[in-house]
Amino acid sequence: MSDIVAERRAALTRRSLAPYFLLLPGLTWLGVFYVWPTIQMFFISLQEGSLATGYHLTWHWQTYGDVFTKYDTQLLRSVTYGLIVTGACLLIGYPLAYFIAVRGGRWKNALLFMVILPFFVSYVIRTLSWKFVLADQGMFLGALKNAGLLPDDFRLLATPIAVLSGLTYSFLPFMALPLYASLEKLDRSLLEAAGDLYASRRKAFLKVTLPLSLPGVFAGSLLTFIPVVGDFINAQLLGSTNTTMIGNVIQRRMLVNNDYPEGAAISFILMLAILIGVLVYARLLGTEELTG
């Protein structure tokens, strides 16, 4: 009898420990290579010194103030670009997602597949192709210039427009897919009900479709905004010194100038700013997606 009880108890403990065993390897990996580096980066941001003399921890909080004044343009520009690109992707992506979800019919999957096609091409190659498309004498500008519709010295490359359009191109699918997912789940009978209650099509859209697709707007905006703010590939390949983003600054501080404390401090500011932004945004839209 007592054997059975003991066995049961052992089985119970085993079961209650099971999730922790399952979590252990993965969470350890994230602990060692995500949490620990972040802490290490925090300490590095408080160091002083140079590559020649070595860096030493002096709790030099001053760096944070310094980088804020030194790179405020780039920080502000990154956030502005992030907002513009997110807005542009939303504007372009919403009708697209709406059409595929509501009127796609049997072409739905084929159309969706077309939207994710760019993911099968390397990000760097896609951006380089985009540079080619926008080139001064390229397929579009060249043709327009030959037709006399544009002045000869007109250019898009090395302007904010090139960087913004490159970013919009790269991140459009990230916006369109969550939008599609939320529009596709939408219960059409609600729209019919709205129609039965004499709502105009416009009104039915504003009062039913749009509010119910907000989770998609939320997810899509995050998937777009976060990577755009940190991106430096587009700014580097398509832009100029007037389009430098905060990602470029971090990359240069850390990998070119070996100014680790500054690079670490900016990274930390960027990370905190985004986390706080995301939390506020989540509060505003009241979504549970975060802790799902």
Place this chain on the structure above:
Amino acid sequence: MSQEASGRARAVAEEEAVVEPARQPRRTTRGRGWILPLYTGLVIVYLFLPIAVMILFGFNDLKGRFNFTWQGFTLRHYRELFVFRDLTVALKNSLLIAGVTTFVATALGTMIALALTRHRFRGRAPTNMFIFLPMATPEVVLGASLLSLFLTFGTARGLITILVAHVMFTISFVVVTVKARTHGFNKEWEEAAKDLGANPWVAFWKVTFPLIFPGVLAAASLAFALSIDDYVVTTFVSGPTTTFPLWVFGASRFGVPPQVNVMGTIIFVAGVLLALGTVALQRRRT
């Protein structure tokens, strides 16, 4: 972060591509309006444009260094695909890293997803939140912090550090993907197997695993795609080692050889065929 997000969006897409609800044609919207279809067509052309450029210029018979103007058709670059030794090495590195990353991240991530969907335990909500964090951190910050760690300990950077980094940023995506697919998972089936005398190990491999397999497969292909495409994090932790994206980025300053277009085209075609094949296979099964 860009590629990470791409993973997530792609997970959503794959999900949608596989589960297709049979729906009646809607009489209210049929044949109405041409603006939206036209618009959708234009956006799709826009999305495809740079891909078309990449494919086309892999066939360009260029004379100089810069592959910017069309100079005639050739298959030369397909024949001479491996003439740049370091490009070939970079591609091999990328494939190796992506392969190992896929294996490790899928294993670790699936275990976490199983713990989160099949068990109630203390610390479940914080774990969910914690899994979200690496996805909400811009890639450039992930790279900078890993570099901080490796600098502090004087770790030599190379294949191993790239691997470690790739596994780190793909785990969360695997967890999210597998979790999405295991949500409606029926725990009773596994219990039934145990009641019939299967030990937990057998019950898992014979019952649970086949059920969650589509999710695991989706997560694995996602992990592979994220890893092979990563530039940002890799550039911080690579040291002297190059991967395919790093090589291409470096070459962009001096003119990218058409071999890059060809490799890009081959990866593109292989990926598309693989994805279509998977979908077809799953259709046949159901």
